[in-house]
Amino acid sequence: MSEFKYALFTGCTAKQSTPELLSSTLAVADKLGIEITILEEASCCGASHLQDFDEFLAHVLNARNICYAEKLGLTMITICNTCQLNSAMTKHALDNDADLKARVNEKLAEVGLEYKGTVEIKHFLYTLVDEYGLQNIKDRVTVPLSNFNIAPFYGCHNIRPSELHHGSNNGENPYNPTSLDSLIDALEGNPVDYDHKNKCCGFHVELQANHASEVLAGNAMVDAIDNNADLMVTPCPLCHLKMDTYQDSAGKVVGRDIELPVLHMPQMVALALGCTEEELGLNFHVQKAKQVFTEATA
Amino acid sequence: MSNTRKVTIKAFRFNAETDYLPSYKSYTMEVGKDELILDLMNKIKWEHDGSFSYRRSCRHGICGACAIKVNGKATLACKQNAMELLDLFNNELVLEPSSKKRAVKDMIIDKSDFWEKHTAVKPYVVADIEPHPEKETKQTIAEFNNFLDSDLCIQCGACHYSCPALEVNEDYLGPAAFVAAYRFTVDTRDSAGLERLETTAEMGTGVWDCVKCFECAEACPKEINPIEKITKLHNLQFEKKVAKSNIATRHAEGFVRSIRKHGFLDEADIVVYSEGYLGMYKHLTTAFKMMKAGKIHWQDGVPFIDNMPKIKNLDEVQKLIDISMTNKL
Numbered sequence: 001m002s003e004f005k006y007a008l009f010t011g012c013t014a015k016q017s018t019p020e021l022l023s024s025t026l027a028v029a030d031k032l033g034i035e036i037t038i039l040e041e042a043s044c045c046g047a048s049h050l051q052d053f054d055e056f057l058a059h060v061l062n063a064r065n066i067c068y069a070e071k072l073g074l075t076m077i078t079i080c081n082t083c084q085l086n087s088a089m090t091k092h093a094l095d096n097d098a099d100l101k102a103r104v105n106e107k108l109a110e111v112g113l114e115y116k117g118t119v120e121i122k123h124f125l126y127t128l129v130d131e132y133g134l135q136n137i138k139d140r141v142t143v144p145l146s147n148f149n150i151a152p153f154y155g156c157h158n159i160r161p162s163e164l165h166h167g168s169n170n171g172e173n174p175y176n177p178t179s180l181d182s183l184i185d186a187l188e189g190n191p192v193d194y195d196h197k198n199k200c201c202g203f204h205v206e207l208q209a210n211h212a213s214e215v216l217a218g219n220a221m222v223d224a225i226d227n228n229a230d231l232m233v234t235p236c237p238l239c240h241l242k243m244d245t246y247q248d249s250a251g252k253v254v255g256r257d258i259e260l261p262v263l264h265m266p267q268m269v270a271l272a273l274g275c276t277e278e279e280l281g282l283n284f285h286v287q288k289a290k291q292v293f294t295e296a297t298a
Numbered sequence: 299m300s301n302t303r304k305v306t307i308k309a310f311r312f313n314a315e316t317d318y319l320p321s322y323k324s325y326t327m328e329v330g331k332d333e334l335i336l337d338l339m340n341k342i343k344w345e346h347d348g349s350f351s352y353r354r355s356c357r358h359g360i361c362g363a364c365a366i367k368v369n370g371k372a373t374l375a376c377k378q379n380a381m382e383l384l385d386l387f388n389n390e391l392v393l394e395p396s397s398k399k400r401a402v403k404d405m406i407i408d409k410s411d412f413w414e415k416h417t418a419v420k421p422y423v424v425a426d427i428e429p430h431p432e433k434e435t436k437q438t439i440a441e442f443n444n445f446l447d448s449d450l451c452i453q454c455g456a457c458h459y460s461c462p463a464l465e466v467n468e469d470y471l472g473p474a475a476f477v478a479a480y481r482f483t484v485d486t487r488d489s490a491g492l493e494r495l496e497t498t499a500e501m502g503t504g505v506w507d508c509v510k511c512f513e514c515a516e517a518c519p520k521e522i523n524p525i526e527k528i529t530k531l532h533n534l535q536f537e538k539k540v541a542k543s544n545i546a547t548r549h550a551e552g553f554v555r556s557i558r559k560h561g562f563l564d565e566a567d568i569v570v571y572s573e574g575y576l577g578m579y580k581h582l583t584t585a586f587k588m589m590k591a592g593k594i595h596w597q598d599g600v601p602f603i604d605n606m607p608k609i610k611n612l613d614e615v616q617k618l619i620d621i622s623m624t625n626k627l
Contacts, residue, residue: 012563015607017593040610043561048510050553052532053625060622061557061615107622111614160512161523174516175371176386195370200462200511207572208546209507210580215466216509245584245593286587 002035004132007069007119009042009087011080013237020281021237024266025079025124027279031270032132032140039076041068045086047238048157048204056103062090063104063115075120077127079266081157081236084123088164091121122168123158125235125265129179130170134186142274143296145189148231150268151224151260152180152191153243154198155236174198180235180265187272194227196220203242211253217242218254225260231292235265245286261289271296301331305384307338309350310394312401320401322392323347329380336364336375339393339405352405359519362454366405367394372456372517396459412455415471419497421478424490441486448481448527450520457514457524469503473514473524476505480527483534495540498531505531506546536625543627548572551627558619561609566598 014022029036042065044050046058066087069076078084094101095117105114128137159165159174166172172179177198181191202216221243224232234240243250243262251258263271267280271293282289307327312320325346329338336354343350353363357376364375369387383391393405400407427435457473458464464472471479479498483491498504505528514524532550535541549572556564569581588594597603609615 012565015562016565017588019592041614043609043615044553044557044563046553047563049550050557051529053536053547053550053553053627054623055529055533056624057554057619057622060618064614064618107618110621111611111617113614156511156513161515173386175369200509200513202462202509204510205463205507207549207569208501208544209463209467209509212463212466212507212509216462245588249584284592286591286593 002033004032004034004127005074006034006036006077006127007072007074008036008038009045009065009069009076009078009083010038011078011083011237012044012047013241014079018237018240018264018284020267020284021079021240021264023279023281024264024270024275027270027275028128028266028273031273031275032128032137034127034132036077037072037074039065039068041065045083047082048086051086051089058086059090059093059100060104060107062087063094064108064111064113066091066119066121067108067113067115069119069121070116073119075122075127077122077124079124079235079264080238081123081155082238084121084168085157085164087121088168091117092164120168123235125158125179125183126169126172128269129183134182137183137269137273138186138188141187141272143272145184145187145268145272145296147295148189148292149192149228150184150189151194151227151229151232152177152184152197153201153220153224153232153234153239153262154180155234155239156200158235159198180233183265183269184233187268189268189272192224192227192229194223194229196223201236201239201242203238206242206246213242214246214250214253217246218250218256218258221247221250221258221260222254222256225256225258229260231268232260232262233265233268234262237264240264244289247287259287261285261287261292263289263292302328303381303384303389304328305389305391307342308390308392309339309342309404310392310398310401311350311404313404314402320398329384331381333380334376335366335368335373335378335380335383335393338380338391339364339366339375351403360452362452365396365454365456365459365519367396367459368392370394372396372460372519374454374456374519377519396455400459407459409455411468412453412458412472412474415458415475416453416478418471419475419479419482419494420490421475421482423482423485423488425487426489435487437486444484445481446526446530447520447522448477450522451477451481452520454519456517456519457522460513460517462511462513463507463509467502467507470507471498471503473508473528476531477522477524477527480530483531492538492540495531495535495538499535499540499542501544501546505535533625536627541627545572545577547627554619554623558616559604560606561612561615562607564606566594570599
């Protein structure tokens with residue numbers, strides 16, 4: 001039995017538009033001997049938008065998700081920064097406000113559940129870096145990523161607000177984050193240092209403020225490219241969707257031709273651990289990315 | 299460990315009256331363990347170059363004058379220990395004004411946009427009062443607590459000039475104005491709440507253009523958490539029936555519709571629902587690319603075909619929505 005056992009909250013995108021995120025996460029877990037139970041009961045976290053409409057309802061739904069991890073007695077891990085943020089925000093709110101916790105539990109009792117506040121919530125990036133350990137990962141690298149300059153794109157919701165995340169991200173400083181850089185380093189890739197690594201990708205206003213969204217994504221990718229990035233990697237599927245799916249249009253808005261494969265963090269790890277092309281699922285990218293596998297394994 | 303450290307500090311230098319472009323100059327100095335970023339700026343001015351310009355006044359973290367950026371981090375110079383930042387940034391500090399494009403001289407910026415936006419939300423109690431009242435208009439503790447921490451704002455501009463939404467859209471009111479809007483909207487003595495909710499509900503300038511990056515929460519030296527007030531304003535717009543049906547409000551409310559049906563968000567449906575069928579032409583190119591990559595499927599957009607995955611125990615979620623939902627669009 002593995003000493004690393006977790007309950008996985010997949011989030012919505014891993015079940016729909018980014019199936020490669022789920023397959024590569026499971027492949028990495030398998031290679032590293034991490035035991036994962038998928039929380040099939042978990043619903044959408046509200047993605048920071050349901051919260052705008054009805055904050056209380058969002059707390060009820062997120063508390064329900066956490067209840068299922070509590071039933072298993074396992075740390076709930078996330079593979080999306082926004083799932084991490086919203087689950088952690090609910091946990092923080094309920095653990096610090098007895099009245100709110102009671103009101104939420106009153107609703108949950110109607111479906112036979114109770115939120116206790118007994119499990120941790122952690123993004124898979126920090127599970128790998130801080131719990132499994134970089135040296136342990138490094139020891140298992142079979143495909144070193146030494147040919148690639150990789151731009152880490154942290155995504156807002158894993159690093160801000162720092163006060164909320166510090167318990168689960170080992171005190172990562174949002175103004176100088178290092179976890180993803182160290183992970184790239186452990187996989188023998190070359191981390192790219194650039195100003196936009198901890199900035200916003202614009203995903204959340206894609207619909208209502210399209211221009212702003214495209215400028216933010218475009219600026220970040222251009223900065224990475226100007227610092228010699230061959231690839232970008234992100235722990236957040238929403239950042240991924242913005243940078244991958246809207247790469248051409250963002251490039252147009254900032255006046256540059258952008259060609260930058262954007263990998264999910266678990267895809268990058270899966271690549272270095274020698275997982276299969278199918279597990280990586282680079283074919284699900286909008287921007288041509290399959291060559292990354294060919295180049296790495298050549 | 300030595301209590302001082304010899305370091306080289308870089309500072310942004312610019313004079314809008316004489317310079318075409320800014321430059322960065324380096325200054326070597328000893329930094330003591332209790333010194334503040336403000337002390338470093340004083341050293342530059344007093345020991346290296348008397349023309350170095352910055353705003354400073356109270357030295358107690360209350361006037362908000364000395365807000366600058368250090369290595370991109372919003373910093374109230376009189377509150378921030380210098381050693382902490384030297385540790386965080388490997389002994390390389392770069393002092394810059396809060397907003398480089400608004401620089402007047404060195405660290406001093408033209409903050410007029412901040413004050414205009416602040417004024418736009420009527421940051422004061424609007425009330426018909428007796429000019430010579432016989433007794434005070436009292437607030438209960440609960441009424442006061444409702445302000446949360448929004449009353450602590452010192453208008454330093456740290457959140458405003460850290461906001462990426464504002465950086466790319468100059469019309470956006472920004473986090474500090476929203477904090478003020480919230481502060482006075484929930485004040486029981488005030489009567490302009492609805493007007494402020496309408497102002498902050500405007501597309502392009504209001505809260506719906508917030509990119510949800512939490513830079514403001516991180517930047518605030520008074521730990522006010524402006525984005526929390528932005529969420530409260532969103533909620534209040536629905537509660538007070540100020541929210542109009544538009545792409546942003548339907549996007550927020552549309553989550554309920556998806557979650558009720560599937561437990562998951564239906565990624566295709568939320569776009570159709572938010573945009574309306576007529577607005578979908580904007581998304582055809584993207585939809586086609588996503589279809590080609592196998593991210594979405596042709597059936598996804600057809601109303602009568604349900605190929606969405608479903609969560610286990612979906613009935614629980616449906617019941618919870620029915621009994622917990624407090625707002626309507």
